[in-house]
Amino acid sequence: MTDIMHFLQTPPVAARRRQAGLTLVELMISMAIGLILVAGIATLIARQSSSRAELEKTNRQIENGRYALTLLQEDIQHAGFYGQYIGALPALAALPDPCSTSAADIDAALAMLLQGYDAPASVPAPLSTCLPDANHIPGTDILVIRRLEATDALPTIATLVAGQIYVQTTPSDKVTALGPDPTPATPSVYTLKQKDATTPAQLRRFVEHIYFLSPCNVYASGATACTSAADNGRPIPTLKRLEMSVTAGATALITVPLVEGIENLQLDYGIDATGDGTPATPYITAPTIANWPNVMSVQVTLLARNTEPSSGHDDGTKIYNMGAGGTVGPFSASPYKRHVYSANVRVINPSGQRE
Template sequence: MTTSAPSRPLSSIRRRQAGLSLVELMVAIAIGLFLLAGITVLISQQSSARAELNKSSRQIESGRYAFTLLQDEIEHAGYYGLYGSALTVPTALPNPCATDKDSLDKALAMPLQGYDAPAAVPAPLSACLSDSDHVPGTDILVTRHLYTGDALATVATAVAGQAYVQTTPSSKITGLGPDPTPATPSVYTLVQKNGTTPASLWRYVQSIYFISPCNKFAAGATTCTAGADNGKPVPTLKRLEMTSAGGVPAFVMTPLVDGIQDMQLDYGVDGIGAGSPAAPFITAPVLADWPNVMAVQVSLLARNPEVSAGYSDKKAYSMGIAGSAGPFSDGYKRHVYTGTVRLINPSSRRE
């Protein structure tokens, strides 16, 4: 005869399984805190990596966009509408700040005009570009061409104070705005082959590209100051463009791409009239060289908009013939964008 073990009351079993001991609770909390710390570190690292990726993406976009802007402008330099005859080279470098029609007409012979890394903005350019708006040691580029879009339908639609050039294959006339008064004979007297239809009228485009120490001026300021960009000035590629304001010629400054810290330009000069640049390139063409510049090597140094924690820039960046820039020993990451751009219009006329 077998005897079964006495069974425990159900209430006793339930009493022993209810709740956790203090040790078990502390272990559970420790494990939870460990997991929470790991998740926090992971999220922080992902956030930091994403922030760095955004900075790098913005820097890449800025560098490429700045190069594309300069490339387009250099390729358009020397476009004169229908006009295809030779231009007389002036006896002195044109004044980029001049807005009278005679000065503008003579300056057309210089599709490009540059200033090689000036420590201070030289005269007469200083009349429209102040030292405080230019980063010392960076190049300045002046480009000239006619508007590459459609010509004006009629002279009457011309804007007062804006410079225009009327062109035929053999002649050109530079003027400011429309006819002065109905009683005054038109300054734009050129006609097409039929002898009656006025020749095309194109807007004169003159731009000055430079590196500025800031993007947006401080409130109430008209130049770059320490208070620009909310107290953290960001170097920026800017443009001074000749336009019209209040019926008179004027220059308007436009920020183009922020984070562009340096610009160095090397010029390829055609010495034999073949339309191709000779080697080696040079940094400072003389007066007689400028009409013969057929290509430009552009070097742009772009930096991230913000510092990267724990990073120190120890690199040196090749900026063409000018040599290297850096190391800067700061927290900004940088990259150089370099390429050679052909002056399509002047070079194609010689081929």
């Protein structure tokens, strides 16, 4: 009986051998299979990560291109908004100085609600006094827009900001002056009244925006203009604008970065030749001084590129149509993806008055 119990409790030799573990060959095969599986998973994750990164770059480029187009579109539509004033503006013999902060110069410049520079190789005078060559991409258009602030929250004579340019308007008259209003002992320069002959007429802040493309977004430390060290050594072309503002109580033009990755900007203008507010075709790239007040529509074409390079991408063979201004490209061995955005924008205020 004891022998039988011992036999039952002791596994056979074959069974003991089956539980002894893996051989070296079996272990190596298992490790090889495991490594193949890990490599496959790692490759899949890397590809998914790369695809996600490229998708994010594309999404940013689309967002930047559309946003830049929207900014220009909305500002062009408001060009020539001069509050209640609908009177005639005198014809100018020369383009106004967009860098001037003189109230008298600005009042005269109201006749030129739009003012452009067609793809200059260098910034022309007198614009060069406030826009250095180093901060402008050669061959790209520059656009000046003049109007009054369109907000409903209008300032009063008592709330005017020192150094800010304001325009007071009635349907038949206007006054352009520098805030604040003189002291009570001095007669006010804002003398226009509403229909009741008592209430002061509307006051609105003067707005001048000068749109241009800059070779960089953020200057290098200590620099005052774009250099190769800007944007951490990888300059990003950027849509910027000069804004008429106030610095330390004085009227000044300040540079405001708007949208990164905008590499080219071309503008074509539709001129009203018959006085009915309808732009003639074909559009032109450089209106004469006499025709700037007759611009009723602007074709905006801009080229947006990714702000970061794409590995393995070569944009060196593509050519992009930029409207009447022609084409740009190819970009030699460029690793940046690009796309053209375009819109035809009606200049509502002058065209609406002529209809």
